[in-house]
Amino acid sequence: MSALQSILQNPAIWRGNEQARVALPSIPTGFPELDSELPGGGWPRGVVSELLTERRGIGELSLLMPALAELSRQDGWLMLIAPPWIPYAPALAAHGIRLSRVIVANTASDKDTLWAAEQSLRAGNCPAVLAWPAGVNEHVLRRLQLAAEEGGSFGVIFGEAMRAALPSPAPLRLRLGVHQDRLSVKILKRRGSGLTPTLWLDTEKKKTVMTPPPVRFRQPIYASA
């Protein structure tokens, strides 16, 4: 028994039933529950991750904020490519992001979006590249993945949850949903090990002052004097 234990201590031995601990360059997500499920203990760098959301605006950006705040302390740019709305500077600053590192690139076509994403991922001086293309396919994702490998970026491609069923070369794929006030994160694909149960994350750790009790909205909730 002890002989077996000592063999299993050898780092070269990988046990399939456990989550593989691979030395991937990663950046902590800021959510310990999520970190422990991701192969390198955080968002992988040099990899394109797909974030598939059931709807936009459910917390997909808040999920990235701690990592982006950390990456904005490093040299280089945080690229936001073809964001669906205006990334709001006061909120980014409130999340601790250094705005001097943020660059927004608006594009006229999906072709330009993918081009800009590929260039930024490959550049090697964009620690984070977030892109909102209208549509991606396997071929495009593979190109982006190669570019991310070359540039070492933390690449995030946002997409719709419908894509979850389609094959993808992205090494990390998450599906995000929401219930009540918690974000559900389902790891669809990760390097090294199999699937996990859905995680429930609280993306609003620092609650702001006094949350009023839920009010039915149809009635006037605030009557002006």
Next chain:
Amino acid sequence: MNLHPAPGMLWAALRFPDLSLQLYLRGGDSPAPAIVQETGNPPRVLSCNDAAAKTGIKPGMAVSAAHALTPTLRIRTRDPAKEAKALAGIAAWATQFTPTVSLASSNEILIEISGCQRLFGGLRPLSGRIRAGLADLGYRATVVLAPNPTAALLLARDGVDTSIDDRHALRRTLARLRLTRLDQPAQTIALLANLGVHTIGDWLSLPRDGLARRFGQGMLDEIDRALGLLPDPRPPFSAPPRYSASLELPAPVQETEPLLFAAKRLVLELAGHLAMRQAGITRLRLELQHAHHAPTPVLLGLSMPSRDAGHLVTLLREKLAPVRLPEAVETLTLVAGETRPLGSHNQALFADGRPPREERWHIVERLRARLGVHAVHGLETFPDHRPERAYRRTLPGQAADGKCELQRPLWLLPQPRRLHPGDSLVAMDTPLVLLDGPERLESGWWDDFDVKRDYFVVRDSAGAKVWLYRERPDGRDWFVHGVFA
């Protein structure tokens, strides 16, 4: 007679044997037969490329005969003014290696390199770099290194790349050199040949005073300079403050890549010019000249000065790709606009694999070149309570870091949107849940954008957090203004 050259001087002579032809061929890499003709009666072939030589064309042949041999022959007429301009361009490029550059003749350049060989890692890497650099510019040259300029020039006229750095070897090599290489009248050389004096070695074995009496002091002096026995000052070349150069394409071109191939030649020349001035370019103009139409301009603006030829060519590619040319391009002209000081960066002792700081801007420039200057921007906060005015677009990388203590959504809609049942953004299958609010904002009565609103943070039935407001004092409608995401 005991005047020795400064110890350790080393000169490189760059000789361009068929500059007139290279001018026309450097803009492309097509091997079509081409010649340059010298005007005269009848016009004669001055030089021809390899493809033309293969068909039997030789320099000195009548152009009509050459044309008969190869009907598809491309014929250009020699233009000494253009050659002079091209040579000045090469000289300007060469100033990146050393400040001592001199134009020796219409197709020869001298550069003094003893002072800079350490910088470039020794003689061999330096001469390799010069050769490779010239090839990138599209020129073929004989490069000879010798301890004094005259010797370097004379040896370069033999057409063989050599490198001599000690005086004895120089004397031995020069002794074998034919007198026809000297800058002396042909009659003098012919007269000497009749006397059986063919090489400098033959000359040196004769008594000096007799030679001086019969052939003049000039020839003695030239040979003495070559041997390093006389001082050999050279007029310095000074590069023009602003770079501009043209390149005539071997054949009219419409496609982007061949145009870039030619443009790269000019950009490399410009980069050498800028390196000497410790400057980077912020504005660049590439003019594409056509036979019948007005020139097509391609303008490049950079937010950070650069002299990285690869980067500039990439930007030109993005700018050139969408340009619709009315007609094929015959000539390219590159005009450097505004320049700004740009020091060379120190190289790290231990390379950490991180790109230097200037290169951070390359990706920004590329995106701006293709997507447009206004499509790529930075963001900063602005001290104003009105949400629409609480942020500002900035030039990339110019934003202040900023702070915010308020609860604000990560997404702001470009325009507030009237909330209606069935809104795509806010699911209202069940009543919305109020999370926070109201936050009353009243500001802007002094300008034309008066805001009186009560803002609420609300969770919709699908779980998204949105930012709603209602106009005060008596607005009935709700507006969506942001998504917390």
